[in-house]
Amino acid sequence: xxxxxxxxxxxxxxxxxxxxxxxxxxxxxxxxxxxxxxxxxxxxxxxxxxxxxxxxxxxxxxxxxxxxxxxxxxxxxxxxxxxxxxxxxxxxxxxxxxxxxxxxxxxxxxxxxxxxxxxxxxxxxxxxxxxxxxxxxxxxxxxxxxxxxxxxxxxxxxxxxxxxxxxxxxxxxxxxxxxxxxxxxxxxxxxxxxxxxxxxxxxxxxxxxxxxxxxxxxxxxxxxxxxxxxxxxxxxxxxxxxxxxxxxxxxxxxxxxxxxxxxxxxxxxxxxxxxxxxxxxxxxxxxxxxxxxxxxxxxxxxxxxxxxxxxxxxxxxxxxxxxxxxxxxxxxxxxxxxxxxxxxxxxxxxxxxxxxxxxxxxxxxxxxxxxxxxxxxxxx
Numbered sequence: 001x002x003x004x005x006x007x008x009x010x011x012x013x014x015x016x017x018x019x020x021x022x023x024x025x026x027x028x029x030x031x032x033x034x035x036x037x038x039x040x041x042x043x044x045x046x047x048x049x050x051x052x053x054x055x056x057x058x059x060x061x062x063x064x065x066x067x068x069x070x071x072x073x074x075x076x077x078x079x080x081x082x083x084x085x086x087x088x089x090x091x092x093x094x095x096x097x098x099x100x101x102x103x104x105x106x107x108x109x110x111x112x113x114x115x116x117x118x119x120x121x122x123x124x125x126x127x128x129x130x131x132x133x134x135x136x137x138x139x140x141x142x143x144x145x146x147x148x149x150x151x152x153x154x155x156x157x158x159x160x161x162x163x164x165x166x167x168x169x170x171x172x173x174x175x176x177x178x179x180x181x182x183x184x185x186x187x188x189x190x191x192x193x194x195x196x197x198x199x200x201x202x203x204x205x206x207x208x209x210x211x212x213x214x215x216x217x218x219x220x221x222x223x224x225x226x227x228x229x230x231x232x233x234x235x236x237x238x239x240x241x242x243x244x245x246x247x248x249x250x251x252x253x254x255x256x257x258x259x260x261x262x263x264x265x266x267x268x269x270x271x272x273x274x275x276x277x278x279x280x281x282x283x284x285x286x287x288x289x290x291x292x293x294x295x296x297x298x299x300x301x302x303x304x305x306x307x308x309x310x311x312x313x314x315x316x317x318x319x320x321x322x323x324x325x326x327x328x329x330x331x332x333x334x335x336x337x338x339x340x341x342x343x344x345x346x347x348x349x350x351x352x353x354x355x356x357x358x359x360x361x362x363x364x365x366x367x368x369x370x371x372x373x374x375x376x377x378x379x380x
Contacts (some may be wrong), residue, residue, distance in 0.1 A: 025310075027345060027354045029302065031126070034117060036307045036355070055084040057106045060115035066216075071256050071292065072161055072189055076111065076123055083150045090142075097145050097313055098136040104134050105129060116217060116308045120257035120265070124291050129155055130172025160291040164372035169194045169286050172370050173202055175285060178202050180206040180249045183282075184274045185220040185238075188285045192225050196253075207232040209244050213269045215312040215355065238269050245280045255369075257286040261297045262363030262379030264288075271301075271359040274366065283367040284341040287376070301359045310353035314342045 005261050017102055052060075059081045062068045068077050085108055091097045109126055112118065118126075130153050136145050172194045176182065184191050198204045210233055212219030219235070226233050236244055253272065257265040264270070264286055274284050298304060345351050366378035 018366075030305065030321055030354065030356075032156055033307055036309050040192045051104075051107050052111050053081070053088065055081040056111060060112050063112060063116040067262075068217075070187070070189060071119045072165075072289075074119060075121040075125050076157055079125055079153050080131075081152070082108065083153050086146050086149050086153075096138045097140075097142050097371060098138060102130050102133050105133070119122045120294050121289075123293050123305055125156065125292075129153065130134060149353075161289065164289040164291070165190050165193065168289065168370050168374040169197050171372075171375055172285070172287060173198055173204075175252075175370075175375075176204055176206060177249075177252070178205055179203075179210065179373045181247050182206055183209040183211060183244070183248045183273070183277070184222065185211045185219070185253050185270055186213070186249075186267045187222040188287065190289075191252055191254050192222055194287065195231065196229050199229055207234070209234045209236065209248060211236055211241055211269075211273060213238040215315075217290060218267070238272065241273060241276055245276060245282065248277070248280070250279045251282055251284045253284070253286055255286050255292060256358060257292050257294045257311065257361070258284060258286070258288050258369060258378075259294050259296055259298055260379075262298070263298060263299070264363075264366055264369075264378070265294075265358050266361070268301075268350040268356045268359045271361040271365075272359045278365045284365060285368045285370055286366055287370045289368050290373055296298055296362055299362075301356065305359075306357040308355035308357050310345075310355050313353050313355055314345065 050237065056081045059068070059077055061291065062077070068074055072197075085105065086101070088342045089097070089104060091099060091100060105126075109118070111121075125197075129149070129152075132149060136148070140148075168190055176194075182195065198206065198346060208231055210223045210226070212223075212235065214237075223233055225234050233369070234244065253266060253273070255264045255266045255271055259265060266286075277284050296304075343349075345353055363378040369376050369378050
């Protein structure tokens with residue numbers, strides 16, 4: 001969907017399940033992407049429509065506020081919500097579960113997509129659910145069909161995420177050596193679990209450089225988990241990366257998606273880290289479950305991306321809701337004067353703000369991809 005095409009944009013607006021305030025100042029280079037928009041009264045609208053399950057409604061609001069973030073966490077939360085949708089589903093008269101449930105799930109997916117753009121892992125899980133629904137026999141009783149679908153969802157979460165992560169950690173431990181200096185960027189659950197496993201159970205002596213960036217400072221959550229475990233850490237922002245790379249022995253990062261051309265899509269800023277590590281001849285290893293592998297091809301970050309709230313770039317004191325409650329002695333931000341430099345950016349004609357969520361690293365900058373199927377080179 002190209003949102004810079006007025007006809008296509010108007011058609012998409014008509015099909016939306018919720019109404020949003022249009023983006024006021026889109027950046028021309030990214031005008032074809034879904035723009036960040038403020039919600040109107042979502043609850044009132046959906047109460048009138050009545051086809052969104054309460055569990056999905058709550059989840060969508062959590063997605064939009066970044067209370068639940070990260071590819072695996074969002075996918076697991078979505079699948080658990082879909083289990084409730086399936087359990088409460090009643091087949092309308094004159095149709096069958098295998099024919100009608102798919103469209104019912106699609107409405108839930110559309111709502112989640114309107115709250116926040118779906119990540120690659122969620123799309124894979126959605127395709128899996130719809131495929132399994134289509135395989136159900138028409139003669140299978142509804143209760144048995146719903147129990148079977150919930151069991152299949154549990155198996156997907158167990159096999160493709162939890163067990164996959166355990167195998168990735170086992171494979172990744174082979175690459176962590178004594179006295180390594182490991183650099184990681186932002187926050188990744190699988191990377192933090194790998195480093196904690198190496199320190200606590202394997203008793204490997206190593207140190208970590210955590211690189212972070214504005215506006216969400218997700219690396220602080222990684223830093224806290226590692227420091228609490230007793231791992232020696234150094235915390236820097238992205239603009240100080242070059243000063244630390246001379247002492248780094250390897251880079252380990254997570255990924256949102258592995259594209260079919262071998263490129264890695266991950267949090268914005270990851271490409272800079274990987275490219276600089278490549279220039280310093282430092283190996284870059286990516287931890288990625290196979291269910292995040294995508295058939296799509298992207299050569300850059302312009303073809304597809306997620307645009308975040310531009311107001312996050314204004315407030316330097318923004319606190320990520322994921323880490324807000326984790327710092328015991330968290331300092332309260334001082335009140336900022338109402339005349340901040342960028343507070344009235346919407347009234348400045350020549351000024352636009354852009355807050356991208358992802359970037360793409362070409363395959364040549366990736367040394368190895370660690371998956372549950374083994375350690376493989378990125379496609380070149």
